[in-house]
Amino acid sequence: MNEQPTRETTLRLEAVNLTKRYEDGVLALDHINFAVQSGELFVMLGGNGAGKTTAINLFLNFLEPTEGEARINGIASHREPLKAKQHVAFVSENVMLYGNFTAIQNLDFFARIGGKTDFRRNDYRDVLLRVGLPEDVHDKRLKSFSKGMRQKCGIAIAILKDASAILLDEPTAGLDPKAGHEFVRLLDSLRSEGKAVFMSTHDIFRAREIADTFAILDRGRIIMQEPASNLAGKDLETLYIQYMAGHNNSSVAAAGGIHA
Numbered sequence: 001m002n003e004q005p006t007r008e009t010t011l012r013l014e015a016v017n018l019t020k021r022y023e024d025g026v027l028a029l030d031h032i033n034f035a036v037q038s039g040e041l042f043v044m045l046g047g048n049g050a051g052k053t054t055a056i057n058l059f060l061n062f063l064e065p066t067e068g069e070a071r072i073n074g075i076a077s078h079r080e081p082l083k084a085k086q087h088v089a090f091v092s093e094n095v096m097l098y099g100n101f102t103a104i105q106n107l108d109f110f111a112r113i114g115g116k117t118d119f120r121r122n123d124y125r126d127v128l129l130r131v132g133l134p135e136d137v138h139d140k141r142l143k144s145f146s147k148g149m150r151q152k153c154g155i156a157i158a159i160l161k162d163a164s165a166i167l168l169d170e171p172t173a174g175l176d177p178k179a180g181h182e183f184v185r186l187l188d189s190l191r192s193e194g195k196a197v198f199m200s201t202h203d204i205f206r207a208r209e210i211a212d213t214f215a216i217l218d219r220g221r222i223i224m225q226e227p228a229s230n231l232a233g234k235d236l237e238t239l240y241i242q243y244m245a246g247h248n249n250s251s252v253a254a255a256g257g258i259h260a
C-alpha cells in the first residue's frame with residue numbers, strides 16, 4: 001500500500017467533536033466522536049434526520065463543519081480536501097452514474113477522474129465480475145440497470161479507487177434479500193483486505209451480520225457505541241428501541257425510520 005505514514009497508521013476515519021449547524025439553525029451534529037480503524041466495519045444506525053448523511057458529507061467535504069473535524073488518515077477534510085479525499089471512496093444510496101454510459105465506460109470515466117489511467121478492459125471486467133455483474137451486462141448502458149446492478153457498479157468504482165477507507169450511505173436500501181446478502185459479503189471481503197468501512201443504515205438485520213462496531217445516532221448525538229462482541233446474543237432491534245426510548249421519553253415513534 002502507498003499509504004502516507006500517519007500518527008496512528010491504522011486509524012482511517014475519525015470524527016473529533018464533529019459539529020454541524022445548518023444555516024437555518026438546525027443542529028444536525030452535536031460534537032460527535034468516533035474512529036474507524038483499518039479492517040473495521042463501523043455501522044451507524046439512527047432514525048430519519050438523525051444526522052448520518054450529514055456526517056458522511058462532512059468527511060467528503062461537501063459541507064464545512066461548524067466545529068470539530070472529520071479526519072481521513074489523520075487529514076482534516078475541510079483543511080486539505082483533495083489530499084483527504086484521495087484516501088476515501090464513497091457509495092451512496094442513489095449511486096450517481098452516467099445512464100448513457102455502459103458499465104465499463106462508467107468505470108473508465110471515474111477511474112480517470114481519480115487520476116488512474118492505466119486500467120485496461122480486463123481490469124474493469126475483473127472488478128465487475130467480482131461485484132457480481134456478469135459479463136453480458138458490461139457493455140449495457142446504466143440506464144437499463146436495476147437499482148442493485150447500479151449499486152454493484154458503484155462499489156466496483158469504489159474498489160478501483162483502492163482507497164483505504166470506504167463510506168457508504170444506506171447502501172442496502174432497496175436491494176432484494178439476495179442482493180443485500182451479496183453486498184454484505186463484498187463488504188466483508190473489503191474489510192479482510194484492510195479497508196476501513198463506515199456504513200449508515202436502517203437495516204439492523206444486515207448490520208448485525210457484518211458490523212464490528214455499532215453506533216446509534218439520535219438527533220445529532222451518539223447515544224450508544226459498542227463493539228459487536230459486547231452485543232452478542234442480544235436482540236439489536238429491541239436494544240435500539242430501548243436506547244431511543246431511553247433518550248427520548250416522549251415517543252419511540254419519534255425515532256422513526258427503522259426498517260429491519
Ligand SMILES: Nc1ncnc2c1ncn2[C@@H]1O[C@H](COP(=O)(O)OP(=O)(O)OP(=O)(O)O)[C@@H](O)[C@H]1O
Nearest residue numbers: 022024026028046047048049050051052053054055
Ligand atoms: N441542507 C440542509 N439544510 C438544513 N438542514 C438540513 C440540511 N440537510 C439536512 N438537514 C437537517 O439535518 C438533520 C440531519 O439530516 P441528515 O440528512 O443528516 O439525517 P439522516 O440521519 O441521514 O436521515 P435519513 O435516515 O432520513 O437519511 C435533519 O434535521 C435535517 O432536516
Ligand SMILES: [Mg+2]
Nearest residue numbers: 052053054169
Ligand atoms: Mg441520510
